[in-house]
């Protein structure tokens with residue numbers, strides 16, 4: 444008796460469409476968002492400004508100075524000299540750095556390493572697109588710095604999310620178009636930045652808050668890259 448076997452190779456559609464993934468850092472790769480909150484909360488307490496996790500949502504994805512200005516506006520602070528603002532921003536950052544002293548590979552959020560590996564297996568380029576000026580230091584602590592083809596952070600940008608500059612610079616560095624790239628973000632403003640630049644997006648976190656993402660996940664560990672088939 445003779446058997447004939449036919450092999451079908453199914454090529455997923457997203458593999459023809461997507462050439463790059465741009466990861467946000469804080470709240471996507473590592474849960475530093477909570478330390479940013481704790482450091483801002485402690486500063487707000489010192490200044491006597493009411494500040495809770497609800498208001499903190501507005502700080503996700505924006506620069507250090509914009510965050511400080513937002514907190515001062517909550518306290519109805521009409522005027523503060525640039526010098527004094529700088530001192531407060533520096534003190535918040537020193538506190539934040541203290542809180543993340545012990546950050547290490549175990550702090551990488553679930554699913555991140557698998558997504559990075561899948562990108563590599565599928566010849567998808569990887570960039571970091573973060574507002575943080577501490578990004579490189581954090582990637583070093585996590586031993587991830589060598590995984591990225593391009594790193595764009597708060598030291599490379601002049602405009603903050605929701606301006607798409609950070610993602611545009613990342614795409615330019617990778618040599619891909621926005622329409623061929625997926626941005627992974629935990630911040631509403633980050634998702635707005637992705638949309639403003641014409642990037643696809645995945646929102647990590649509460650789908651009700653992140654309701655402008657193309658795909659919503661609670662965590663990267665909730666799906667593998669074939670979820671991009673939904674795009």
Ligand SMILES: O=P(O)(O)OC[C@H]1O[C@@H](O)[C@H](O)[C@@H](O)[C@@H]1O
Nearest residue numbers: 469503504506507574575576577
């Ligand atoms: O103070 P840093 O590390 O430069 O970070 C700037 C911003 O970086 C973003 O990634 C965070 O979501 C913001 O909360 C933070 O303010």
Ligand SMILES: [Mg+2]
Nearest residue numbers: 467469470629
């Ligand atoms: Mg973030």
